[in-house]
Amino acid sequence: MASIVFLFLIVSLLSLKDQTAASLSYSCAYRNTSVQFTLLTSAHSASNSASSCSLQQCNGTSADNQTCSLSPTPCFDYRTMNNISYCAPGVDCSVLQPCDNVTHSCASNDSVCIVNSCCSPSAVCLPVLTTEFCSRGWRMTGSMNSRRYFQAGSILVIGKVLVTGGHNGSFALDNAEQYDPSTGSWTTTGSMSFARTSHITSILPNGKVLVTAGHASSGLSLDSAELFDPSLGSWTTTGNLNGARFGHTASILSNGKVLATGGRNGGALNTAELYDLSTGNWTTTGNMNNARYDHTASILPDGKVLVTGGYGSGYLNSSEVYDSSTGLWTTTGNMHAVRYQHTASTLFNGNVLVAGGKDSSGTVLSSVELYDPSTGVWTTTGNMNNPRLWHTASVLSNGKVLITGGYNGFNYLNTTELYDSLTGSWTTAGSMNVVRSLHTAFVLSNGKVLIAGGYDGTNYLNTAELY
Template sequence: MSSEQVNENNGPPMLAVILFLVLKFVILAPKKQSIIVTTLSSSMGTSPSPPPTTATTTQQLGSINVGSTNQARQGHTGTLLTNGKMLVTGGGSYVALHSAELYDPSTGTWTTTGSMKHQRRGQHTAVLLTNGKVLVTGGHNTEGALNSTELYDPSKGTWTSADDMHSKRMEHTASLLTNGKVLVVGGFASGIILDSAELYDPLTGTWTTTGSMNSQRTKHTASVLTNGKVLVAGGENTNYFLNSAELYDLSTGIWITTGNMNSQRVKHTASVLTNGKVLVAGGENEEDGSPNSSSELYDPSAGNWTTTGNMDEARYDHTASILRNEKVLVTGRGTFSVFFRSAELYDPLTGTWTTTGSMNIQRTKHTASVLTNGKVLGTGEWSNVSVV
């Protein structure tokens, strides 16, 4: 198991909520759960801050403070709805939240919406279905991992209970497949790391089991490829961290192994680029729990991984967002004890990372979602006293 042992009953400490940068400086009002949206500019320029030692250029942007969420959160989910609003669900610190709220980019305001049927302190998933509803699965509260699921209807602002999953899960992944079904994979519950997978069918509202992975996995990533297959990479099993990867074929319901990553990775990010390749970045090292600065690319046509540029900062528990200019923005978390406020950009054309403006406060357990207007909405955080 990793240096941060999975605990189904204990939540992380106090948190704040923000809306942060796309690419330059974040401006935060002190002692408030301030929310900031930033806008990407097409021009290039040097950062007005003291330049980092390994990069000197950044893209220009503007920042706008757009208010505060109604409740502070970490370990929550953020889902962009078809109406352009952002749905934030659950999370919490010492108390698991069942509340949810909406951010409206047109007004820059947050409003509460219907509360979930179950408190979900974190490590749950939220998937936007093709019918416009949002499916929330699993997670944990004071009673441990959950197998309950529920649906949010944006037209009514209400939640309804859906069928329970066959297994309780937290730290799992959930992916919308090209056939409209949702694939839930792996996770952790009652001291057991899972290799099982199951499918939710929105047309029938039921769950069915499907083929199990070749390895138990939790804290892994799952990416839907352009060919419709699902790439699962890294994570950990009962004995060690993993560099292995495997593919789910929705036409057969079977998992097949594919090329191994060059590094073992846990709590990393995976982003499907516009060229069809998958960028995996960062993660935690097994030996000492330190973060990894390396990144690599998976080529679905060849079934193998190649290394690409290293990030300027080694990090895990960060976020990765694909911007309209096809670059990938990475923000937050660093080591077990030191949380970063730095951010950086990956350019698929050059295979290199460049630093960009730092956040005002170090962040982890946050979300970062690209809105329909091209801005990035970041919510939630778990601050640490160490600042980088």
């Protein structure tokens, strides 16, 4: 029944897109009472013999409606008995079932009881899926079972998100959990063999997840690695790295091997090594020209790996490229700014966008630059609206880059912004509901971005939200 109703809603809502809100009206019957249902640009109203009401259209500016924005279908502010706000289009009254008059609950777990629908004197059940037509900006989703920052995670081949380890403010974690976008909830899964933070996860060609190194609660660097099998929900240990490290990078090469670079074990490292899934072993490869940690690594269109910045003998602006066919590193153009704890994103055109971080004076940066693999040259582009480090950067399905949260040197941030490579400029993308840094970000198969965990300057977070 729910799927039939939702199919009806999709057809109805798509038909609204080509009509003006001011002229649209229809009528339906509810318990032998005729209801005239009219959509207006300023309000959604209906009347019947028993009651009359006006339902406010969402404008996306009030505190209650900040995630309820205008769309081709007019969206309205529906309310529950507890005054919880839901943003959804005007729905034909004939498809909405009445709520239980006593409990104000719905027979379907996928619906919520709305008391101000204007469809009838009684409350009705609004399918939650209808809110997908109107939801814009940031909204909260299910919270993780554990508070964590400095965690690592990956999107599994089945579309779920795996988050592993991290720190809860007291100790490093060995637990892991999965987020299901279809339900918006997290479930625990098998725990790793080692508690670890500042580690890296990588999705292998066979769908398993490789976790590499990191450090323990004691701060001791780890050389261990292990594999997560999504089909079993369990972990198995695999070959140890040749060198313990954290603050490193791990990149999936075109040949399926994993390249681990640099990191820290007492001091900064210039070593690199390769993981071979077929043997479960690590082998050393050419050393980088510079020891570095808290750097970035990006896969270029030709399959080579670009490493940028970080901290070694000092704060770095150097970059170098790894060629898996030779196992050698070659230096390339220097960035205009020294930076570490920055982000790097490979754009659809093959260029690499580097944003923010901190320089040798301790200044948190708003500056941004682009690397062109065809020339090996860096050029500056538009600055972010906010300086930040410990933020995330996600390449969206439309090619834009979403930057979220972080720290500006004075305050922890909930601000977000979008980079448009066509204009070289940034626009604000609304504020997250929660201030956070050192969090993780995942671009889901449905195009939404999941933000999870982090630190707000006082609290270690288990909350998550969607853009």
